[in-house]
Amino acid sequence: LSRIRVAVQTDCKSVTIEIKALQLHHKPLAAGIVKEPLGMDDITLNIAITGESGSGKSTFVNAFRGISDEDEGAAPTGIVETTSEVTPYPHPEYRNVTLWDLPGIGTTKFTADKYLELVGFEKFDFFIIISAARFKENDVKLAQEIQRMKKKFYFVRSKIDNDINAERRKRDFSEERTLTTIREDCIQGVRGLGIKSPQVFLVSSFELHLYDFSLLHETLERELPELKRDALLFATPSFNLEIISKKKEAFKYFSTSTDDQFGFALVKEEINEAVLKNNQPAAAAKITELMMKEKNITLNIAITGESGAGKSTFVNALRGLSDDDEGAAPTGVTETTIEVTPYPHPNYPNVTLWDLPGIGSTKFPADKYLELVGFEKFDLFIIISATRFTENDVKLAQEIQRMKKKFYFVRSKIDNDINAERRKRNFSAERTLTKIREDCVKGLRDLGIESPQVFLVSSFELYLYDLPLLQQTLDRDLPGHKRDALLCAMPNINPEIIRKKKQALKSKVKYWATLSAAGAAVPVPGLSIAVDAAVLVGAVTHYVFAFGLDIPSLKRLSARTGVPYADLRAVIMSPLAAAEITTGLLLKVIVQLGAVAALIAAEEVCRWIPFIGIPIAMGLSFTTTYKILNLILDKLAEDAQRVFERALG
Known part of the structure; x- marks a missing residue:
């Protein structure tokens, strides 16, 4: 028992990360949710994080986005310089909010006198200049140049938790006195280098709820234009009750047209609120509510195209079934799909693939196709062809687009094409795939689709060709809660899918x-x-x-x-x-x-x-x-x- 008690008191690298994820979790709104009511498709927020090497820029970038240094999409961190290029890190939920991890100022490649020019300063809304000790001459030169360019900058003194832990060993330790000493030392140093009335924010990237991060957020909120202010609010981790309250009000304001998705937002913020208030029963009740919501999430995927394209086989393959398994969609050399038919996933029945009749058949003419199949119930459409895409496919895509739904072109039966070409003396699989892809893209472009993307797929060999790329694209385009439903229902087509599943479950x-x-x-x-x-x-x-x-x-x-x-x-x-x-x-x-x-x-x-x-x-x-x-x-x-x-x- 004593050993376990010691374990509980010293356990924490992963526990800390996950508890913070509970406290800071705010995955509620997929990019498209907030975009429509706010017009956020056109609103970008670009935040530059800069300073000298080793100041903790990358960890700050991750913390600001509510993820740990080990999460997928995290900026790499380490004891050696890890940022060697200007690198964008979009927010995981609000893709128009981007934190840019800039290389350390004063490195060989990014000299101080040409730094702003080299990093492309004009694209940034404001700069956060980070130092883990006193700010140096290069930091101040950068601030003065930013000011000359009529941009905003903010000084952040990082790794405050390290300073506090070091001072804590002293007999006369006072946290308040330590923070005051650090702040005054930074201000004096910056003022001595030529910055009038500087403000310095003391921050720990591992403990955003402590020290000055809330003050930094208030300052940014006050100084940003109103629409960019909203983007900042949604993208900020829920590190205190005030932020949670502001988000909840915003979610309620916009929830009239997006109740389902904002319902997830509200419940997650209520969990955060209960945790911050030490209310275990309330947190447990809200977690139960969230899990019930997640359990009841539906994902409806329409599989369509002309007769004979291999739609039914694709429906079966995505559900992990062979064509002759129980519950499989019927397949054959003649048209087998004559009605709109739902095929639930065997393990996740709320994820349904709908096998739609071929477009352009007698019963489902192209001009009335979407109306006849009941397009409104589908989350997305996959348009399949076994050869070149036809005029009917393009008309369907354009109509789906007009209805503000997503569609994806899949060129099927790629294994047949590869096997046919394999007989040729100068066969090259890569060259064959490139030729098929370019032919499909050209055909779609000629029929009026701008910048088409075509995924090459074999329903019998899902782990080959473009199905992983299709999965990544769907993952990016779907709202967060539907994204997890898709991921769990996907067959294990490669090690990356297994890794993503593990991360989502963790x-x-x-x-x-x-x-x-x-x-x-x-x-x-x-x-x-x-x-x-x-x-x-x-x-x-x-x-x-x-x-x-x-x-x-x-x-x-x-x-x-x-x-x-x-x-x-x-x-x-x-x-x-x-x-x-x-x-x-x-x-x-x-x-x-x-x-x-x-x-x-x-x-x-x-x-x-x-x-x-x-x-x-x-x-x-x-x-x-x-x-x-x-x-x-x-x-x-x-x-x-x-x-x-x-x-x-």
Whole structure:
């Protein structure tokens, strides 16, 4: 028990990141949600983060966007210089808000006298100049040049947490006195170098809720034009109650036309609010509400095109089915789709692929096609052709565009083309694919589609060609909550999909652990913690389904690839894969992993969880369960990778 208590008090690199994700989480609004009411398609906010090498610019870029240094899309950080080019980092949800990580001023490549010219200063709305110590002559020269260009700049003294921790060892330590000393020293130094009335903001990128980050936000908000002010608000992490309150008011203001998506926004901010107020029951209730909303998310994908294009086979492949599996869309050499037919995903029935009749058939003429198929219920359209796209395909795309829906061109049966060309003496797969793509693009352009993108796909070999690129494009275009639904329903077509699934599932571990700790009823032998076993069974079952490690999914994969089920089962290591997840099985695994979790926690040296005293963060059940769920998730992701390599590698 004492060992676990030590673990809880010292665990934190990953726990801190995830608790912050809970406190700062604000993934609510996909770019398109806020854009329409605010006209934000035309509003960009470009923030330059600059300063000398080693000042913590990249970590600040990540923190400002609400992500950790280890997250996907994070600016790379390290003890050596990691920023060597001007690099844009769009906000993960508000793509028009971009933080630009600029190379350190005064490096060989970016000399101080030509710095602004080299980084392209004109595109930035304002500059944040960061230093981890006193500001230097180069920082001040840069500020003066920015001022001369009639742009705004702000001095940020970073890594304040390091200074506080260093001073804390002294007998007469006073945090307030330390902060005052640092601030006055920075101001005096900047003033001595020629800046009149400087303002310096003291910030810790790991603890945005402390020190001057809120004051920096208020200053930016006050000095930005109104529309850019709104963009800043939505993109700012929810680091205190005031920010949460402002966001909630904004969400309510715009929610009249986008209730569903803003509903997610409001619930997530209410979770943040409950955490900041130390209200564990309220946080648990709101997390339950959020999870119910996520469980009920629908994603409706229309698969259309002319007869014989391979639509039904594509519908089956995306759902992880062979054409002869139970529940598969019927396929054949004659037209098999004569009605609008829904095909729910076998593991995620709220994700539905709709097999639409061929456009231009007698019953579904091109001029009335969208009306007849009921276009309004679909989130997006995939237009498939097995040859060149036709005039009917283009008319359909233009009509979909007019209805403000998304569409994507897929050139199917690429395996047939490759096999046909393979017989030629000078065969080159790369040259063949380029020729097919260019031919399709030219045909679409000639028929009136500007800058078309065409995805080359084989429904029998999803892991080849452009399906991963199509998935990335859909991922970028869909609202956040529908994006996760698509990701979980996607077959494991490559290691990147498995990695993305793992990351998406990890982002929810804090919620599952909170619910388990809040409803703790079942004591775990030997660990001195209690858990809500039903909550954990639900979480782990979700992981197994998402990775395709349930028995039906593995058998379908076996049938589709020809690899015996026993061979797939042989590479699986976790007792939770290819098994029925029961309370008894899960508790056995938890007992086995509990000691490992404690040891991992005890060996990690890092900051303690922010907001000390929050019951959600401090509970022994929460912290241990959090770590155990992460370990289970890691093991299942490794199994998914091994199964992928055995089946398709």
